[in-house]
Amino acid sequence: MLEDRRLAVLRAIVEDYVSTREPVGSKALVERHRLGVSSATIRNDMAALEEEGYIAQPHTSAGRIPTDLGYRAFVDRLSGVKPMSSAERRAISSFLAGAVDLDDVMSRSVRLLAQITRQVALVQYPSLVQSAILHLEIVRLGETRALLVLIADTGRVEQRVVDLPAPVSDDDIARIRSRLLSASAGVTCSDLGPAVEGVPAEFEPGLRPSVAAIIATLLETTLDTEEQRIVLGGTANLARYRDVFSTNLEPVLEALEEQVVLLRLLGEVSAATEVTVMIGHENPVEDLQGTSLVGTGYGRGESLVAGVGVVGPTRMDYPGTMAAVRAVAEYLSRILDEN
Amino acid sequence: MLEDRRLAVLRAIVEDYVSTREPVGSKALVERHRLGVSSATIRNDMAALEEEGYIAQPHTSAGRIPTDLGYRAFVDRLSGVKPMSSAERRAISSFLAGAVDLDDVMSRSVRLLAQITRQVALVQYPSLVQSAILHLEIVRLGETRALLVLIADTGRVEQRVVDLPAPVSDDDIARIRSRLLSASAGVTCSDLGPAVEGVPAEFEPGLRPSVAAIIATLLETTLDTEEQRIVLGGTANLARYRDVFSTNLEPVLEALEEQVVLLRLLGEVSAATEVTVMIGHENPVEDLQGTSLVGTGYGRGESLVAGVGVVGPTRMDYPGTMAAVRAVAEYLSRILDEN
DNA sequence: GTTGGCACTCCCCGTCCTCGAGTGCCAATG
């Protein structure tokens, strides 16, 4: 009974604080929620909640605000699933349906998610390592240069310029291309190494270094940790939370410009199909410890190929954000499935 | 004589204001610059400059700050070319040299420019319309779907999924591909329409709609106004100028997220090889009229293929920014030339 | 045209003070 009410108080504090942005006091609380008890009782509960670390006061004689721990309890035990309206679902679906290629899908998704949540959205390209090769193309750029184009079954297209150790003719390029294609078509990128290992030896000695160079670039492109790409959008929404980041918007913006940082972030939450939340100090990136991350993985069926998420102030509408992230992840998975 | 000194005063005001961020008064001016006259004389000059609209005072009994017109005069008549140190040139050169493909060149350039100028950098991908087709590839994704990959001589690679009106065999795809390639290789994208016009008629009637669909997508990809792509970086630097954007960072960030807006911006300054400056209200985008744009075009030889630029507060170091933009544009042109 | 002098204007900034929301504690109550 008592425990129940305390949790209800915590929930009320979180909700009020999220919507008003101001420390919430005992009196305002009884007025806005039908708690059925007096403000003095609430004060006692609040004292207990503060004792346990769920809420804090910015200074004596101010209202309470939730701590990271308080938000954590709210997310874990209190926030019900907030289903999206069918209108919202339809909007998502129609917005993503018009995409013409993978780049388009990614950029539409990120804009959509940023718009729904009014926060910063992150969407990761399907990982190459988890994709299979659909097609390879080698285009001769000059005597000793070629362009390698790789098309994965997730829709990703990567290109790299290869500097060849020796001049190679158009005809040679065509032979190399056709052999590499037959060796790698349908192969998952992570298995590519063994699949093409013996290929150079099949060619004339003079050509072998060139073939090896092309293969090296191919493997680099697929295995390199830099193969991961993330797009982000809605940075402007950060400015909306000037009260939170007032003094130091800069480090947050800087962190968000670093691909490596974003990868680390999404890596933490994209391992599961459920939506995962990292609150404040739980955030692995130091400059983002004033923010929360809501994210999840997406992919074809059970094999997750990338992550999608949202970064915002710890004071955010968790149920709504979680629902939006989940919905977008579902649509992304569906689009991948269709290929 | 008089005119000369007045201009010197304007220059001094701009320089001081840019470096101190504070309205500059007559006394401080004589102290910091060897003007050889007393502060009273400067006051007279300032009154004249204010009369002519070059400077203004935020309120009575405060120092003066340059107006947009003042900056314009500074840029046009006063700012000498500020050569980059050889160390800087070397840094630029080595930073851009490591790029592995066009995407890499673009993202490195934008980061570099943002870092040098400590402002927001914009780099536009080489326009497809100005590029020639180097290679075309058509990959069959299913009975009625194909992926069209287009490689331009500027290094751009674009891909599009094509929905075919009728099932097409692997063999058909190969024939279409080879015919389209021979019809379009080396052709500038803007001339592509006539070059491929008669191609569908060369195929069997049953295949013609599919060929037409592929060609339609091809033309769409190259002529569509959306073919233009711009990358931006250094958004975090905006937060540094909190004094300027304090109240409304949001519209600026929003404007910078709109590709269309960025295109309009760069379009204004990328028509020339000289560096062009748009100051404050001269800026075509309403939400950016509190900012200045420094930009230029780049390309192979005389034919410009895209733009590069920097957005920052009107109070910026114009000579330095102009030098940096010019340097990066030169390196980009050089890299394109090498292909 | 230039200069020194002088009165004047405001912004900045620190101080002081009041107001009010909110708290903690306590004694009373069912």
Place this chain on the structure above:
DNA sequence: CATTGGCACTCGAGGACGGGGAGTGCCAAC
């Protein structure tokens, strides 16, 4: 023993006040 009303207390927000100072405009003298 949880709940409640009462009460003294705390502390930040915000407004009023006032001195200090940087800067200006103007004027008379050179």
